Amino acid sequence: MKPSIVKAKPADVLKDASMIKQKEMMAAHYERLTNAPETGEKVASTFVPGNLNELLMCFDLVNNLPEVNAIQSGLRKQSGQYIMEAERAGHSEDVCTYVKSDIGMMMKGNIGPNGKELPKPDVLLLSYTGCFTFLKWFELLREQYKCPTIFLQTPYMADGKVTPNMIQYMVEQFKETVIPTLEEVSGVKFDIDRLREYLKKSAQAEDDLVYILETGKNKPSPIDAYFGGIYYIGPIFGAFRGTDDAIDYYRFLREEVDERIQKGLGPVTPDGPMDEEKYRLVVEGPPNYTSFRQFWKMFYDEGATVVASSYTKVGGTYDYGFRHDPDRPLESLAEYCLGVYTNRSLPMRIDMLSDYINEYEADGLLINSIKSCNSFSAGQLLIMREVEKRTGKPAAFIETDLVDPRYFSAANVKNRLESYFQMVEQKRSGKGAAA
């Protein structure tokens, strides 16, 4: 069974059709997922970086993303209890809270955001891309679910380039391991033309996503590329890349953003349209989800817009030119995995952030360092100093966590942000050098 296509009402298109559309898509997806035991659809769990949604669709598998489930638990303020549940069961306080939220949720009945039990996966597609924790996470899930586990290794882009050896390794894994096992689990024969069709649709949506993200170069920026960006990347990083739904979503969003540009408006926040744009920031690192709105408010209350972020590139660096290519399907999937932000070397990340500051004419760099995430966090202090040195723009550092509420200290974060905005002001008024 294929996913039902949800259509937003035309009357909504000029207002917030994209938001309605995404809500409908997510609700339909979770319904499909939780109804899988009844409908007989098979479920594949996998990760956002290195997400092979088009390939999974070729086998009629429903894509379940534990990272997204953990984010949903964080946003719904349930992750704290899940994490403590996992820690009581012996998981260390030091490790990734996505993992512990997921495991704690499983221990508490695995209830999804729609209030229904999430199904057991029929297969774990361990796409080991840019994060070591993924490897252990799915070993932990395999221990519980005892289902087939497919391992796909994405070599790290340590020297800033993709080598033929890397591509060959990944394509061989697709051909010899990933595809045959997916065929076996699903009972569906692989059809490469079906994959080409999905990839064509992916590229179409990717064009619009890049257009939207790059509107951050406008003054004022019509989007917030971090807090708003989380919503914008949802469909394409999740279970919708390669679908008509994603194409529709990004078209609606593009129309909305164009309209805001024409009217000279800034981003839409939870408290309505943003007022004057005082600060333009580039942000590195994931956000905190347990106090997401409070965190965002600290920015828009001060007139700070995030014009570009690295987090919105964890599921693909499309703004650097990558598009899924139907003419080279497997090679293209390999290149996609190789290029995601967390699979890029530290010097590449520094280049990217420095480019963003220059191209988006930002006032500086803010790093939200996440306790749980060594893939992002290890090396960020050097990134900060190097970007500052190259761009001459001030940088600042705050520390929170993904979905562990114990590591979000609102007062500390607010203090640091306020100090940072003062630093930007000083820099603007020419006092920065003396400060």
Add this chain to the structure above:
Amino acid sequence: MTQSTSEIVARCEALYEDLSFTAAREWKAAKEGRKVIGYMPVYVPRELIHAAGMLPLGIMGGGDNLEVVHGDAYYQSYICRIPRSTIELGISGRLDFVDGMLFPSICDVIRNLSGMWKMLFPDTYSKYFDVPQTYKDEIGGTFYIGEMRELLRDLEQIAGHKISDDEIRNSITVYNANRELVKELYTLRAQVPWQAPASEAYLVIRAGLVLPVEEHNVLLRQYIDAVKAEDRPIKDNSKVVVTGMFCEQPPLNLIKSLELSGCYVVDDDFMLVSRWLIGDVPTEGDPVYNLSQAFLHHSMSTAAKYEPNQEEKGQFLVRAVKESGAEGVIFASTSFCDPALLDRPMLQNVLKEADVPFIAFKYAENSGQMQPIREQAGTFVDSIKLWSAA
């Protein structure tokens, strides 16, 4: 000249404490054109470096004697200590004689450190050494051979000459001998741990990270022969396996504290590079292919490695317990070590199934306060004895 156990151990301890790596510096200075390539845990094929005529130098962080002045400025409090002390070694000039650094694929912290090294020391060769986590010859094997050939090309460039297959075969032979001696020492320690205590064996094997392998082979032989010739008192200790120490190394005092609290450490995962490949690597045929085969099919298990078979998960630990005659397992993991700490619950479940008792604690390479560890380990040993008696 025959050396006593205490003389050998004293020499090894001096090498261990020497954070200027004088022995490696002297080796390099002894002949013009010599090069030194540093590497971090867990594993690199040292044979390739040796075949290039270079000295592989194991960098296991700064231990508990290094004052970290600069390194902390590069890391948040929730990152383990080994990268910050390694940066300290670099910035303080202690590695200024090193011609290249290899950062093996082990975790995200060491992975990112490879990029930091490129930024901090742009004039020194550095490489993230990726290894396969899939073990089919035509897939992971082909990839790994490609990665090793790339490393060989880089080493040839640094050395300024080609590296022949015969040179690699010769190096494999020397390292086979080294692995055999290390294995002999581990077997001896498991059989008569009072003769070759873990704190000594650790130092003797660790010396192999800074000495030329030929010299280390002689040292190992001398130590094994010396301890066999001695008659040391047997203590009423319990045999344990320690696991989780495969990257950031424990302070020597920690190993001594375990012994003082009543443990005979009869197996461990310290400095796995010395034991990573199990058995001899064949010296006939394509040496790079042989190294890849050994890596894929005859290598150790650790948390940094993917286990494709659920039934096999953690069994390496159960086997280690059985083969060494251990009565329990101590999980000693570095604080904030993702691989060890994420793996730990799975390994503990396997041990529960196998009815093997265990305890767990965390440490850092500069942990100074040993009393809680001594108390915990002592209680563990007491409880093992009680269970055994029941």
